[in-house]
Amino acid sequence: MNYKDIAQALQEPFPNGTVQFPSSSKRQAHIPVQVYINRLEKVAGEHWSWTIIGEPMIVEADNAVIVKGELSILGAKRGGMGFSHYVRGKDSKSVSAFKNAVNAAESDAIRSACDKFLMGWSDLAPYRDWGSNAGIDINLNNRTEAIPEKDVERVCQRCAKKLTDVDQLFLEVNRIKLPYCTEHVPKHLIKKT
Ligand SMILES: [Zn+2]
Known part of the structure:
Protein backbone atom coordinates (compact mmCIF):
# COMPACT_ATOMS: atom_id res chain seq x y z
CA MET A 1 0.00 0.00 0.00
CA ASN A 2 1.41 3.37 -0.93
CA TYR A 3 0.13 6.80 -0.07
CA LYS A 4 -0.78 7.72 -3.65
CA ASP A 5 -3.12 4.73 -4.06
CA ILE A 6 -4.76 5.35 -0.70
CA ALA A 7 -5.19 9.07 -1.37
CA GLN A 8 -6.73 8.36 -4.75
CA ALA A 9 -9.21 5.89 -3.28
CA LEU A 10 -10.06 8.31 -0.47
CA GLN A 11 -10.86 11.04 -2.98
CA GLU A 12 -13.29 8.92 -5.01
CA PRO A 13 -16.80 10.42 -5.15
CA PHE A 14 -19.20 9.21 -2.46
CA PRO A 15 -22.49 7.56 -3.45
CA ASN A 16 -25.35 9.74 -4.58
CA GLY A 17 -27.30 11.11 -1.60
CA THR A 18 -24.22 11.46 0.63
CA VAL A 19 -24.24 15.24 0.73
CA GLN A 20 -26.68 16.61 3.31
CA PHE A 21 -28.28 20.00 3.73
CA PRO A 22 -29.18 21.21 7.20
CA SER A 23 -32.73 22.50 7.48
CA SER A 24 -31.44 25.82 8.81
CA SER A 25 -31.30 28.78 6.46
CA LYS A 26 -27.56 28.44 5.96
CA ARG A 27 -27.95 25.82 3.25
CA GLN A 28 -24.46 24.63 3.95
CA ALA A 29 -23.99 21.35 2.15
CA HIS A 30 -21.89 18.88 4.10
CA ILE A 31 -20.99 15.21 4.36
CA PRO A 32 -21.69 13.45 7.69
CA VAL A 33 -18.54 12.47 9.60
CA GLN A 34 -19.58 8.80 9.64
CA VAL A 35 -19.27 8.74 5.84
CA TYR A 36 -15.68 9.98 6.08
CA ILE A 37 -14.79 7.53 8.84
CA ASN A 38 -16.34 4.67 6.91
CA ARG A 39 -14.24 5.60 3.87
CA LEU A 40 -11.06 5.97 5.96
CA GLU A 41 -11.66 2.59 7.56
CA LYS A 42 -12.37 0.81 4.28
CA VAL A 43 -9.53 2.36 2.32
CA ALA A 44 -6.80 2.96 4.88
CA GLY A 45 -7.71 0.42 7.60
CA GLU A 46 -5.02 0.32 10.24
CA HIS A 47 -3.06 3.05 8.46
CA TRP A 48 -5.20 5.95 9.61
CA SER A 49 -5.58 7.56 13.00
CA TRP A 50 -7.16 10.63 14.55
CA THR A 51 -5.64 12.39 17.53
CA ILE A 52 -7.19 15.24 19.48
CA ILE A 53 -4.67 17.99 20.19
CA GLY A 54 -4.97 19.60 23.61
CA GLU A 55 -8.17 20.28 25.53
CA PRO A 56 -11.34 21.57 23.90
CA MET A 57 -11.21 25.38 23.87
CA ILE A 58 -14.21 27.24 25.17
CA VAL A 59 -15.09 30.63 23.77
CA GLU A 60 -17.51 31.83 26.42
CA ALA A 61 -18.51 35.00 24.63
CA ASP A 62 -19.89 32.92 21.75
CA ASN A 63 -21.00 29.88 23.80
CA ALA A 64 -18.80 27.90 21.48
CA VAL A 65 -16.40 25.02 21.91
CA ILE A 66 -13.47 24.42 19.60
CA VAL A 67 -11.73 21.08 19.11
CA LYS A 68 -8.41 20.64 17.31
CA GLY A 69 -7.01 17.39 16.04
CA GLU A 70 -4.74 15.71 13.56
CA LEU A 71 -5.63 13.10 10.99
CA SER A 72 -2.80 10.82 10.01
CA ILE A 73 -2.96 8.58 6.94
CA LEU A 74 0.07 6.39 6.29
CA GLY A 75 2.33 9.00 7.85
CA ALA A 76 0.77 12.01 6.08
CA LYS A 77 -0.68 14.39 8.63
CA ARG A 78 -3.33 17.11 8.26
CA GLY A 79 -4.77 19.23 11.02
CA GLY A 80 -8.43 19.96 11.50
CA MET A 81 -10.32 22.42 13.66
CA GLY A 82 -14.01 22.17 14.43
CA PHE A 83 -16.49 24.10 16.45
CA SER A 84 -19.98 23.85 17.88
CA HIS A 85 -22.32 25.94 20.01
CA TYR A 86 -23.43 24.83 23.46
CA VAL A 87 -26.12 25.97 25.88
CA ARG A 88 -24.82 27.56 29.06
CA GLY A 89 -25.95 26.07 32.37
CA LYS A 90 -24.97 23.86 35.29
CA ASP A 91 -27.80 21.29 35.45
CA SER A 92 -27.30 17.75 34.18
CA LYS A 93 -29.13 18.49 30.94
CA SER A 94 -26.70 21.29 30.15
CA VAL A 95 -23.75 19.06 31.00
CA SER A 96 -24.83 16.39 28.55
CA ALA A 97 -25.63 19.07 25.97
CA PHE A 98 -22.08 20.36 26.45
CA LYS A 99 -20.69 16.86 25.90
CA ASN A 100 -22.71 16.64 22.71
CA ALA A 101 -21.31 19.98 21.62
CA VAL A 102 -17.75 18.74 22.19
CA ASN A 103 -18.54 15.63 20.14
CA ALA A 104 -20.05 17.76 17.39
CA ALA A 105 -16.97 19.99 17.39
CA GLU A 106 -14.74 16.91 17.14
CA SER A 107 -16.79 15.60 14.20
CA ASP A 108 -16.45 18.99 12.56
CA ALA A 109 -12.67 18.86 13.11
CA ILE A 110 -12.44 15.39 11.54
CA ARG A 111 -14.42 16.63 8.54
CA SER A 112 -12.12 19.61 8.12
CA ALA A 113 -9.04 17.37 8.25
CA CYS A 114 -10.61 14.99 5.69
CA ASP A 115 -11.26 18.03 3.51
CA LYS A 116 -7.51 18.71 3.52
CA PHE A 117 -6.97 15.23 2.11
CA LEU A 118 -9.35 16.29 -0.71
CA MET A 119 -11.96 13.79 0.46
CA GLY A 120 -15.47 14.60 -0.70
CA TRP A 121 -14.33 17.44 -2.94
CA SER A 122 -16.03 16.09 -6.04
CA ASP A 123 -19.26 15.71 -4.03
CA LEU A 124 -19.19 19.16 -2.47
CA ALA A 125 -17.83 21.16 -5.41
CA PRO A 126 -21.29 21.85 -6.92
CA TYR A 127 -22.25 23.63 -3.69
CA ARG A 128 -19.06 25.57 -3.09
CA ASP A 129 -17.74 28.76 -4.61
CA TRP A 130 -14.39 27.13 -5.32
CA GLY A 131 -16.10 24.27 -7.18
CA SER A 132 -15.97 26.04 -10.54
CA ASN A 133 -12.47 27.45 -10.04
CA ALA A 134 -10.13 26.60 -12.92
CA GLY A 135 -7.36 25.80 -10.44
CA ILE A 136 -9.34 22.87 -9.04
CA ASP A 137 -8.75 19.89 -11.27
CA ILE A 138 -11.24 17.41 -9.86
CA ASN A 139 -13.34 15.66 -12.46
CA LEU A 140 -17.03 16.27 -12.00
CA ASN A 141 -18.15 15.20 -15.45
CA ASN A 142 -17.83 11.46 -14.93
CA ARG A 143 -20.03 11.73 -11.94
CA THR A 144 -22.91 13.78 -13.34
CA GLU A 145 -23.09 11.50 -16.38
CA ALA A 146 -23.26 8.41 -14.22
CA ILE A 147 -26.47 9.56 -12.52
CA PRO A 148 -29.65 9.39 -14.57
CA GLU A 149 -30.84 12.97 -14.51
CA LYS A 150 -34.49 12.17 -13.88
CA ASP A 151 -33.72 10.32 -10.64
CA VAL A 152 -31.91 13.23 -9.06
ZN1 LIG B 1 -29.77 29.59 -6.81
Whole structure:
Protein backbone atom coordinates (compact mmCIF):
# COMPACT_ATOMS: atom_id res chain seq x y z
CA MET A 1 0.00 0.00 0.00
CA ASN A 2 1.41 3.37 -0.93
CA TYR A 3 0.13 6.80 -0.07
CA LYS A 4 -0.78 7.72 -3.65
CA ASP A 5 -3.12 4.73 -4.06
CA ILE A 6 -4.76 5.35 -0.70
CA ALA A 7 -5.19 9.07 -1.37
CA GLN A 8 -6.73 8.36 -4.75
CA ALA A 9 -9.21 5.89 -3.28
CA LEU A 10 -10.06 8.31 -0.47
CA GLN A 11 -10.86 11.04 -2.98
CA GLU A 12 -13.29 8.92 -5.01
CA PRO A 13 -16.80 10.42 -5.15
CA PHE A 14 -19.20 9.21 -2.46
CA PRO A 15 -22.49 7.56 -3.45
CA ASN A 16 -25.35 9.74 -4.58
CA GLY A 17 -27.30 11.11 -1.60
CA THR A 18 -24.22 11.46 0.63
CA VAL A 19 -24.24 15.24 0.73
CA GLN A 20 -26.68 16.61 3.31
CA PHE A 21 -28.28 20.00 3.73
CA PRO A 22 -29.18 21.21 7.20
CA SER A 23 -32.73 22.50 7.48
CA SER A 24 -31.44 25.82 8.81
CA SER A 25 -31.30 28.78 6.46
CA LYS A 26 -27.56 28.44 5.96
CA ARG A 27 -27.95 25.82 3.25
CA GLN A 28 -24.46 24.63 3.95
CA ALA A 29 -23.99 21.35 2.15
CA HIS A 30 -21.89 18.88 4.10
CA ILE A 31 -20.99 15.21 4.36
CA PRO A 32 -21.69 13.45 7.69
CA VAL A 33 -18.54 12.47 9.60
CA GLN A 34 -19.58 8.80 9.64
CA VAL A 35 -19.27 8.74 5.84
CA TYR A 36 -15.68 9.98 6.08
CA ILE A 37 -14.79 7.53 8.84
CA ASN A 38 -16.34 4.67 6.91
CA ARG A 39 -14.24 5.60 3.87
CA LEU A 40 -11.06 5.97 5.96
CA GLU A 41 -11.66 2.59 7.56
CA LYS A 42 -12.37 0.81 4.28
CA VAL A 43 -9.53 2.36 2.32
CA ALA A 44 -6.80 2.96 4.88
CA GLY A 45 -7.71 0.42 7.60
CA GLU A 46 -5.02 0.32 10.24
CA HIS A 47 -3.06 3.05 8.46
CA TRP A 48 -5.20 5.95 9.61
CA SER A 49 -5.58 7.56 13.00
CA TRP A 50 -7.16 10.63 14.55
CA THR A 51 -5.64 12.39 17.53
CA ILE A 52 -7.19 15.24 19.48
CA ILE A 53 -4.67 17.99 20.19
CA GLY A 54 -4.97 19.60 23.61
CA GLU A 55 -8.17 20.28 25.53
CA PRO A 56 -11.34 21.57 23.90
CA MET A 57 -11.21 25.38 23.87
CA ILE A 58 -14.21 27.24 25.17
CA VAL A 59 -15.09 30.63 23.77
CA GLU A 60 -17.51 31.83 26.42
CA ALA A 61 -18.51 35.00 24.63
CA ASP A 62 -19.89 32.92 21.75
CA ASN A 63 -21.00 29.88 23.80
CA ALA A 64 -18.80 27.90 21.48
CA VAL A 65 -16.40 25.02 21.91
CA ILE A 66 -13.47 24.42 19.60
CA VAL A 67 -11.73 21.08 19.11
CA LYS A 68 -8.41 20.64 17.31
CA GLY A 69 -7.01 17.39 16.04
CA GLU A 70 -4.74 15.71 13.56
CA LEU A 71 -5.63 13.10 10.99
CA SER A 72 -2.80 10.82 10.01
CA ILE A 73 -2.96 8.58 6.94
CA LEU A 74 0.07 6.39 6.29
CA GLY A 75 2.33 9.00 7.85
CA ALA A 76 0.77 12.01 6.08
CA LYS A 77 -0.68 14.39 8.63
CA ARG A 78 -3.33 17.11 8.26
CA GLY A 79 -4.77 19.23 11.02
CA GLY A 80 -8.43 19.96 11.50
CA MET A 81 -10.32 22.42 13.66
CA GLY A 82 -14.01 22.17 14.43
CA PHE A 83 -16.49 24.10 16.45
CA SER A 84 -19.98 23.85 17.88
CA HIS A 85 -22.32 25.94 20.01
CA TYR A 86 -23.43 24.83 23.46
CA VAL A 87 -26.12 25.97 25.88
CA ARG A 88 -24.82 27.56 29.06
CA GLY A 89 -25.95 26.07 32.37
CA LYS A 90 -24.97 23.86 35.29
CA ASP A 91 -27.80 21.29 35.45
CA SER A 92 -27.30 17.75 34.18
CA LYS A 93 -29.13 18.49 30.94
CA SER A 94 -26.70 21.29 30.15
CA VAL A 95 -23.75 19.06 31.00
CA SER A 96 -24.83 16.39 28.55
CA ALA A 97 -25.63 19.07 25.97
CA PHE A 98 -22.08 20.36 26.45
CA LYS A 99 -20.69 16.86 25.90
CA ASN A 100 -22.71 16.64 22.71
CA ALA A 101 -21.31 19.98 21.62
CA VAL A 102 -17.75 18.74 22.19
CA ASN A 103 -18.54 15.63 20.14
CA ALA A 104 -20.05 17.76 17.39
CA ALA A 105 -16.97 19.99 17.39
CA GLU A 106 -14.74 16.91 17.14
CA SER A 107 -16.79 15.60 14.20
CA ASP A 108 -16.45 18.99 12.56
CA ALA A 109 -12.67 18.86 13.11
CA ILE A 110 -12.44 15.39 11.54
CA ARG A 111 -14.42 16.63 8.54
CA SER A 112 -12.12 19.61 8.12
CA ALA A 113 -9.04 17.37 8.25
CA CYS A 114 -10.61 14.99 5.69
CA ASP A 115 -11.26 18.03 3.51
CA LYS A 116 -7.51 18.71 3.52
CA PHE A 117 -6.97 15.23 2.11
CA LEU A 118 -9.35 16.29 -0.71
CA MET A 119 -11.96 13.79 0.46
CA GLY A 120 -15.47 14.60 -0.70
CA TRP A 121 -14.33 17.44 -2.94
CA SER A 122 -16.03 16.09 -6.04
CA ASP A 123 -19.26 15.71 -4.03
CA LEU A 124 -19.19 19.16 -2.47
CA ALA A 125 -17.83 21.16 -5.41
CA PRO A 126 -21.29 21.85 -6.92
CA TYR A 127 -22.25 23.63 -3.69
CA ARG A 128 -19.06 25.57 -3.09
CA ASP A 129 -17.74 28.76 -4.61
CA TRP A 130 -14.39 27.13 -5.32
CA GLY A 131 -16.10 24.27 -7.18
CA SER A 132 -15.97 26.04 -10.54
CA ASN A 133 -12.47 27.45 -10.04
CA ALA A 134 -10.13 26.60 -12.92
CA GLY A 135 -7.36 25.80 -10.44
CA ILE A 136 -9.34 22.87 -9.04
CA ASP A 137 -8.75 19.89 -11.27
CA ILE A 138 -11.24 17.41 -9.86
CA ASN A 139 -13.34 15.66 -12.46
CA LEU A 140 -17.03 16.27 -12.00
CA ASN A 141 -18.15 15.20 -15.45
CA ASN A 142 -17.83 11.46 -14.93
CA ARG A 143 -20.03 11.73 -11.94
CA THR A 144 -22.91 13.78 -13.34
CA GLU A 145 -23.09 11.50 -16.38
CA ALA A 146 -23.26 8.41 -14.22
CA ILE A 147 -26.47 9.56 -12.52
CA PRO A 148 -29.65 9.39 -14.57
CA GLU A 149 -30.84 12.97 -14.51
CA LYS A 150 -34.49 12.17 -13.88
CA ASP A 151 -33.72 10.32 -10.64
CA VAL A 152 -31.91 13.23 -9.06
CA GLU A 153 -33.60 16.07 -7.27
CA ARG A 154 -32.05 19.00 -9.06
CA VAL A 155 -30.73 21.80 -6.90
CA CYS A 156 -29.19 25.12 -7.83
CA GLN A 157 -25.38 24.85 -8.09
CA ARG A 158 -25.02 28.13 -6.31
CA CYS A 159 -27.59 28.25 -3.51
CA ALA A 160 -28.52 24.54 -3.31
CA LYS A 161 -32.21 25.42 -3.46
CA LYS A 162 -34.45 22.83 -5.08
CA LEU A 163 -35.28 23.89 -8.61
CA THR A 164 -38.89 24.86 -9.23
CA ASP A 165 -40.80 24.02 -12.40
CA VAL A 166 -40.24 27.61 -13.52
CA ASP A 167 -36.48 27.22 -12.98
CA GLN A 168 -36.46 23.96 -14.95
CA LEU A 169 -38.41 25.52 -17.79
CA PHE A 170 -36.09 28.51 -17.88
CA LEU A 171 -33.08 26.18 -18.17
CA GLU A 172 -34.77 24.16 -20.87
CA VAL A 173 -35.67 27.23 -22.94
CA ASN A 174 -32.08 28.42 -22.72
CA ARG A 175 -30.69 24.93 -23.31
CA ILE A 176 -28.67 25.13 -20.11
CA LYS A 177 -27.61 21.72 -18.82
CA LEU A 178 -26.23 22.81 -15.47
CA PRO A 179 -28.69 23.24 -12.62
CA TYR A 180 -29.22 26.85 -11.59
CA CYS A 181 -32.23 28.63 -10.15
CA THR A 182 -33.35 31.56 -12.31
CA GLU A 183 -31.73 33.95 -9.87
CA HIS A 184 -28.30 32.38 -10.19
CA VAL A 185 -28.07 31.43 -13.87
CA PRO A 186 -24.77 32.92 -15.11
CA LYS A 187 -25.68 35.73 -17.54
CA HIS A 188 -23.45 34.42 -20.32
CA LEU A 189 -25.48 31.19 -20.49
CA ILE A 190 -28.78 32.94 -21.21
CA LYS A 191 -29.68 32.89 -24.90
CA LYS A 192 -29.82 36.26 -26.53
CA THR A 193 -32.76 36.35 -28.90
ZN1 LIG B 1 -29.77 29.59 -6.81
